[in-house]
Amino acid sequence: MEGSRTPGGGLPGASEAWVAAVTETAELAERRDVVAELGKQLRALNEAAVRTEVPTDVLRRVAGEVAAATGELSRQQREISETASVDDLLGGVRMYNPVIGEGHPIAPPLRFEIDGTFVEGRCSLGLAHEGPPSSSHGGMSALWLDQALGHAAAAADNRGVTTNLSVRYRKPVPLGVPLRIWADTVEVDGNRTVTHGGITTVAEPDVPLVQAEARFLRLNGAQVRRMFPSMFSASGAAAGEGE
Numbered sequence: 001m002e003g004s005r006t007p008g009g010g011l012p013g014a015s016e017a018w019v020a021a022v023t024e025t026a027e028l029a030e031r032r033d034v035v036a037e038l039g040k041q042l043r044a045l046n047e048a049a050v051r052t053e054v055p056t057d058v059l060r061r062v063a064g065e066v067a068a069a070t071g072e073l074s075r076q077q078r079e080i081s082e083t084a085s086v087d088d089l090l091g092g093v094r095m096y097n098p099v100i101g102e103g104h105p106i107a108p109p110l111r112f113e114i115d116g117t118f119v120e121g122r123c124s125l126g127l128a129h130e131g132p133p134s135s136s137h138g139g140m141s142a143l144w145l146d147q148a149l150g151h152a153a154a155a156a157d158n159r160g161v162t163t164n165l166s167v168r169y170r171k172p173v174p175l176g177v178p179l180r181i182w183a184d185t186v187e188v189d190g191n192r193t194v195t196h197g198g199i200t201t202v203a204e205p206d207v208p209l210v211q212a213e214a215r216f217l218r219l220n221g222a223q224v225r226r227m228f229p230s231m232f233s234a235s236g237a238a239a240g241e242g243e
């Protein structure tokens with residue numbers, strides 16, 4: 001139906017507000033798709049950049065081309081304290097989170113499936129995540145786990161900040177191999193949550209490569225306001241405490 005979702009030519013009885021909301025939703029969905037596409041291209045660029053052995057003059061030319069792209073993206077920037085226009089903190093959409101954000105250049109990105117308080121995500125890592133030759137950097141493993149453990153705390157209705165994270169590296173985490181990152185809640189005590197989790201390969205889920213335990217603290221109102229001032233509207237209502 002031509003013009004059915006545009007102001008003036010819309011569905012019979014549709015209010016201007018409804019039409020505006022639908023248009024905004026479509027625009028937001030399109031922008032998120034494009035942010036995800038840019039993230040995908042940047043991740044491919046990262047991987048190509050750390051693997052390349054092209055001649056030096058090609059490297060120099062590409063550095064100039066990338067600088068030009070950076071200039072384009074820098075024409076309109078948000079402040080550090082501003083939430084990205086594509087994010088929805090209450091809805092858990094964080095397009096630029098370095099673990100789950102589809103728009104983030106270093107995110108695998110992980111997508112967590114949640115069953116009760118059990119959380120599981122799968123990914124493969126590349127040379128952009130390398131620490132020891134052919135293995136994941138230990139800091140990267142801790143990053144994926146901190147996020148997974150945080151989702152387990154959130155799944156136990158105790159979304160909070162990490163106050164302690166302990167990681168035991170038992171075997172190297174191989175690159176280019178499907179991995180499984182899991183977490184679960186062990187204990188909830190008021191505002192505190194204890195979680196544990198680990199990394200295995202998909203092929204050998206019973207062989208722990210990395211094991212972790214973390215404590216999360218659900219912040220009180222004053223702490224939320226102190227840590228995340230940008231999440232409050234002019235009326236002072238909290239918009240959420242997501243990472």
Ligand SMILES: CCCCCCCCCCCCCC(=O)SCCNC(=O)CCNC(=O)[C@H](O)C(C)(C)COP(=O)(O)OP(=O)(O)OC[C@H]1O[C@@H](n2cnc3c(N)ncnc32)[C@H](O)[C@@H]1OP(=O)(O)O
Nearest residue numbers: 090091092146147150151154161162191218219220223243
């Ligand atoms: C729908 C969408 C779903 C989305 C899912 C999202 C998943 C997200 C996954 C994200 C994953 C990534 C996650 C990340 O990356 S989170 C980022 C990394 N973590 C941080 O940045 C935290 C930094 N730490 C702080 O800001 C402060 O230490 C805080 C604010 C935590 C406390 O600083 P404060 O100055 O206020 O207090 P204190 O230090 O003097 O502590 C004194 C004592 O009081 C206790 N205490 C304090 N506060 C509370 C409280 N509220 N209820 C009960 N008890 C409380 C406290 O334990 C201590 O007791 P004890 O230890 O001595 O016994």
